[in-house]
Amino acid sequence: MMRKVLLGALMLGTSMTAAQARTTITWWHAMGGELGQKLDQIVADYNKSQDKYTVVATYKGSYPETMTAAIAAFRAHKQPDIVQVFEVGTGTMMAAKGAVYPVYKLMKDAGEPFDPKGFLSAVVGYYTDTQGNMLSMPFNSSTPILYYNKDIFKKAGLDPNQPPKTWRELEADSKKIIASGAAKCGFTSGWISWVQAENFSAWHNQPIGTMENGFGGLGARLVFGKDKALVQHWTNLAKWQKDGVFQYGGPVGGNDAPPKFYSGECAIYMNSSASRAGVLINTKGKFEVGYGMLPYYADVKGAPQNTIIGGATLWVLAGHDKAEYKGVANFLNYLASAPVQADWSQFSGYLPITQAAYELGQKQGYYAKNPGSDVGIKEITLNTPTANSKGLRFGNYVQVRDIIDQEFQKLLAGKQDAQQALDNIDSRGNKLIAEFEAANK
Amino acid sequence: MKRTLFRQRALAYLLIAPQLAVTAIFFLWPTGQAIVQSFQQEDAFGLHTSWVGLANYRALFSDPTYIQALGVTVVFTVAVTLSALVVALLLALAVDRLVRSATVYTTLLVWPYAVAPAVVGVLWWFLFNPTIGPLPYVLEQMGYQWDHSLHGTDAMILVVIAAAWPQVSYNFLFFVAGLQSIPASMREAAAIDGAGPAKRFFTITLPLLSPTTFFLAVVNLVYAMFNTFPVIHATTQGGPAGATDILVFKVYQDGFVALNLGSSAAQSVVLLVIVIALTAIQFGWMERRVQY
Numbered sequence: 001m002m003r004k005v006l007l008g009a010l011m012l013g014t015s016m017t018a019a020q021a022r023t024t025i026t027w028w029h030a031m032g033g034e035l036g037q038k039l040d041q042i043v044a045d046y047n048k049s050q051d052k053y054t055v056v057a058t059y060k061g062s063y064p065e066t067m068t069a070a071i072a073a074f075r076a077h078k079q080p081d082i083v084q085v086f087e088v089g090t091g092t093m094m095a096a097k098g099a100v101y102p103v104y105k106l107m108k109d110a111g112e113p114f115d116p117k118g119f120l121s122a123v124v125g126y127y128t129d130t131q132g133n134m135l136s137m138p139f140n141s142s143t144p145i146l147y148y149n150k151d152i153f154k155k156a157g158l159d160p161n162q163p164p165k166t167w168r169e170l171e172a173d174s175k176k177i178i179a180s181g182a183a184k185c186g187f188t189s190g191w192i193s194w195v196q197a198e199n200f201s202a203w204h205n206q207p208i209g210t211m212e213n214g215f216g217g218l219g220a221r222l223v224f225g226k227d228k229a230l231v232q233h234w235t236n237l238a239k240w241q242k243d244g245v246f247q248y249g250g251p252v253g254g255n256d257a258p259p260k261f262y263s264g265e266c267a268i269y270m271n272s273s274a275s276r277a278g279v280l281i282n283t284k285g286k287f288e289v290g291y292g293m294l295p296y297y298a299d300v301k302g303a304p305q306n307t308i309i310g311g312a313t314l315w316v317l318a319g320h321d322k323a324e325y326k327g328v329a330n331f332l333n334y335l336a337s338a339p340v341q342a343d344w345s346q347f348s349g350y351l352p353i354t355q356a357a358y359e360l361g362q363k364q365g366y367y368a369k370n371p372g373s374d375v376g377i378k379e380i381t382l383n384t385p386t387a388n389s390k391g392l393r394f395g396n397y398v399q400v401r402d403i404i405d406q407e408f409q410k411l412l413a414g415k416q417d418a419q420q421a422l423d424n425i426d427s428r429g430n431k432l433i434a435e436f437e438a439a440n441k
Numbered sequence: 442m443k444r445t446l447f448r449q450r451a452l453a454y455l456l457i458a459p460q461l462a463v464t465a466i467f468f469l470w471p472t473g474q475a476i477v478q479s480f481q482q483e484d485a486f487g488l489h490t491s492w493v494g495l496a497n498y499r500a501l502f503s504d505p506t507y508i509q510a511l512g513v514t515v516v517f518t519v520a521v522t523l524s525a526l527v528v529a530l531l532l533a534l535a536v537d538r539l540v541r542s543a544t545v546y547t548t549l550l551v552w553p554y555a556v557a558p559a560v561v562g563v564l565w566w567f568l569f570n571p572t573i574g575p576l577p578y579v580l581e582q583m584g585y586q587w588d589h590s591l592h593g594t595d596a597m598i599l600v601v602i603a604a605a606w607p608q609v610s611y612n613f614l615f616f617v618a619g620l621q622s623i624p625a626s627m628r629e630a631a632a633i634d635g636a637g638p639a640k641r642f643f644t645i646t647l648p649l650l651s652p653t654t655f656f657l658a659v660v661n662l663v664y665a666m667f668n669t670f671p672v673i674h675a676t677t678q679g680g681p682a683g684a685t686d687i688l689v690f691k692v693y694q695d696g697f698v699a700l701n702l703g704s705s706a707a708q709s710v711v712l713l714v715i716v717i718a719l720t721a722i723q724f725g726w727m728e729r730r731v732q733y
Contacts, residue, residue, distance in 0.1 A: 064698045071700065075487045092485055092700065099486040250590045251680050256572050265572070399699040406506075409681040413591050428506075435500075435701070439482045440489065 022054045025327045026080035029057055030066040030312065031140075034277070038347050046334050053327035063089070063312065064398060070317065074099055079317040081328050084139065086312045087126060088397040091214065093315050094135060095395060095440040101316040101325070103332065104133045109322075110329035118354050119336075122306060122380035126391035127313050130215065136313040137332045138353040140344075142274035143307045144195040145375045146294055151287040152267040155182035163268075163292025167236070170268065170295045174245040177267045186245040187268035188261060190254035193404040194310050195270050195294075196237065197230065202389035203294055204229045205302035214393035218437040222394070222429045225422040229300045234418035238411050248412055251405035258282070270294065272310060273376030276349035291372030293379050307379040308391045311350060342366075351376055395436025400429040472713065478706035485700040497707035506683055507691070507708075514666065514687045517601060521665035525605040526657060529612030530650075534642075536613075537620045547617060554610035558668070562675030565603035569595075589677065593684025596677045600685050603676060604669045612657050619653035620646070659723050666715075688712055 031039045036059050043057045060066040063086035070083040085093055093100055107114035116124060116134045127136045150160040156177040164170035174186020189195050201208045206227040211220035224230060240246035247266055249257025254271075261269035262282040269279075276291075283289055296303040314335075316328055334340060341357035344350065346366050352358040358377060361367055367374040383389075394400060404425055411421040479497055483490045501507050536546050553561075569589060571577050577587035589596040623646060631641050647654075670689050673679060679686035679694060686694075688708065696705025 068697055068700065071485050096484065096486045096488060098488050248591060251678070256570070256590060259572050263572075396699065396701065399695070399701065402694075402699075405680065406682040409591060413593070413682070415682075432701075435482070439484045439491075439703075 022052060023323050023327050025053055025055045025082070025324060025331060027055055027057045027082040027084075027314075027331075028060045028066055028070055028080045029084040030060060030063045030086070031084070032059060032061075035140075035348055038344065042335070042340060042344065045340075046331060049334070050330075053330065055327075055331055067092075074317060074319070077319065079319060081320055081324055082314050082316055082332075084312045085136070085315050087310050087391070088401060090127065090136075090313075091393050091395040091397050091436070094129065094393070095218070095436070099318055100135070101318045102129075102133060102135045103137045103314075103316060104135070106316055106325060106329050106332075110326045112329040112333050114333065118356060120351065120353060120355060120358070120377075120380065122385055122390075123309055123351065123353050125385055126309055126393075130217075136315045137336065138313050139311075139335060140274070140348065140350040141309040141311040141313075141353055142272040142350050143309050143376045143380050144191070144199050144270055144294060145273045145372075145379065146292040147261065147269045147271070147275075147279055147372075148290045148292065149183070149261070149264060149267045149283075149287050150290045152177060152182045152264065153290070156180040156267075160288075160290065163290055164295055165292070166298045167233070167295045168298065171236075171240070171245060174240075174267070175243075178244055183264060183267045184244065185247045185260065185266040186240070187270065188247045188249045188254075188257045188266040189269070190249060190257045190271035190275070191310070192248075192251070192254065192408050193401045196233070196408075197224065197404055198392060199294065199307050200233055201227055201230055202306065202308045202391075203296055203304050204300045205305035205386055205388050206230065206300075207388045208392060209394060212387040213391065215387075215390060218395065218440060220394065221433060222400070222426045224429075225419065225426045227422070229297055229303075231418050231422055232297070234408070234411060234421060238414075238418060241412050248409075251409065252401070262286070272349075273351065274311065274349040276372065277347075289372070291375045293375060293382075304382060305389045306382045306385055307376075308389060309351070309380060346370075346373070349373070349376075351380065394429075394433050395440065396432040399432050400425075403428045403432075475706045475709045475713075478702055479710045480703075481706075482703045485702070493703065497703045498711075501704060501707050501711070506686070509683050510686045510688055510691045513597075513683070513685060517597065517604075517669075517685070517687055518662060518665040520597075520601045521604045521608070521669070522658060522661040524601060525608040525612055525661055526654070528605070529609045529657075530616050530654075532609070532613050533616030533620055534646075536617060547614070550613050551610045553607045556607060558607070558671035559675045561607055562603050562672040565599060565606070566676040569599050589681070591681055593681060596681055596685045600669075600672060600676055604665060604672045608661060608664060612661065615653050615657055616650070619650045623649045662719065662723075663716075666719075667712075688715075 027043070029036075029039060039057060043055050047054055058080070060069045063084075066083065067085050067089050070079060070085075073079045104114070104116065116128075119134075119138060123138045123141045124134055126141075127138060128134050146163055148163050153160040153173075156173075157180060158173055158176060164173050170187065177183050177186060198208060201224075204227075206229055207213060208224050208227065208230075209220050209222050211217055214220040237246055241248060247260055249255070249260060257269065257271065258275070258278065260266040261279070264287065279289055293304065294307060314332065316325070316332075336354060338354060338356040338360045341352050341354055342360040342364070345352040345357060346361060352361055407416075407421040407424045407428075410416050411418060416424070480492060480494060481490050482493045482496070532550060536543050536550070539546065556564075568574050568576050569587065571588045571590060580587045587595055589599045627645055627649075628641055631645055636644070666687075667689055669687065670693065673685060673687060673690045674693075677685045679690050689712070692705050692708045692712065695701045695708065
């Protein structure tokens, strides 16, 4: 009797291992709502497409929450294979040698075909080390663009097919709109730090930090205050806020900005190209939306250069076994494949991260059928990125972004001028960056 | 004071063992770790750790944002405690005069206490939202431009109201009970001697309520300092420009969002010292002035 039970248990055991022959790969991400559902669908498709690996995707909350969850898990030796980290976490992840498994190395070790040149250079440049190695896998990248309300433009007597190209035009248009009573405010903006500081400087080909905006090493420091164009722009923003030309949408992502645009309070709105889906849903039946590139100051030499990206990439964490990593490499390649990327970017408004995905979208006629959907790609590929427009890479940058918001709020509240605000960002931010350098030596 | 003597010491230890274990695991261990970490500088992943002595503390006290957070916490805590106590006492006095409808009012006034703190935050955030909220609209009609995303004072008022609101219910219940325990004969006697309502309140009711008031003051101070995290998190996130950045929120922001563990640990230790000091002051000094 005993023997029979043992035999049964043994058989059960072997049948279970047979069922578990698929290796499980864990992926923590920060895609909620519709994006999360789309992501789950992509994962399900991958799991169906082959029989070796099962990818389990878990939603972990916001970007900072996902990143901190993965880091806490790493400290407890329970880390996932893949974690989605937003662009400002890049500095922290890159410095964590020993915790991350660089993607270029993973692909080589796993013997997966991998061509870093197939990616859009403005995207992949952000995540490449000084030797030209790609450290993480781009997944969802976006760039800020300009949205405007065509109905308001018409009502104010402006050409609804002519978005403002320069800040001067934007100011003139806004004043006309307000004076005509077509809207209460000219423009609003999400992500002040990302759109009106970092991207502004890249777009005008000005540095925000030393050593190629931090790409050159941990010794880099911020120099926002030395960017004369940025000082002028922030001075204008403070002035425009008093005139009603500009309305502030709040810190971080600027939660109050989208409703100002959707309700028709503000005629123009600057935010991520990935906000396009939300803009379309929320303005459907209310007014017609137009799209344009970010404005620039015509008197700044080199403008417009190219915009930089935001969004997130996938980092592979160290500490798992080889078989799992083979699956990770295979899955990452699947995610970057043209059909998957084209589908994902067309659904979400994120940029297609590879040349092939972009071309596939063109062949499908997607960009022709959907006006405005390729503004972002045109912006990031407008010119070959320079040392000032590759992106930025600083440690503790999540906190630096908070400082940018705080000093901007003090500027708008009239407690300091633009030069002081930007100088304070430099001095306070550099203290944090120096701490990061000391902790990661 | 009654003392129970246990013959078997083993039984005594066994009986307090669960509580000791809970204290050790959830209090002593993390506290010890925070103290150790406050003398270290570490990267987020825990790959390199170095001892830095008092550098974290020195950086903290030379950091203007931390000094600002200290000030903000004092203002916020005092404002929440005072407003929650005063409003609750006024409501309790009003209800105390009612004969028949007192229970109905009591029940209704206790409701806000059951609302989850994060929901409280979102609720007030909606009411005061400069774009979609009704209150800024009303204020604008009265000539005031409300914008808590830019003006520190507006933001502070918002979080104080949001934090004090549920606490009013709690205080109210205790005040009602406290008022009921004051013998009516004392107030009647004073009234016969010619004392007006204000005089009776300040010389009889308030002193006799002092044990309740003292207890509530302690509870409210601790609440405002340490349990208001969800309210801040759901409304202002410490902004604008750090105007509502209380110490507890800063510990979270620096430690869990920004992953600056050394500084965050040092801040927790400072908080610990503040709690110890507060408790000592409250029980050593304030209690002596309370009339039982």
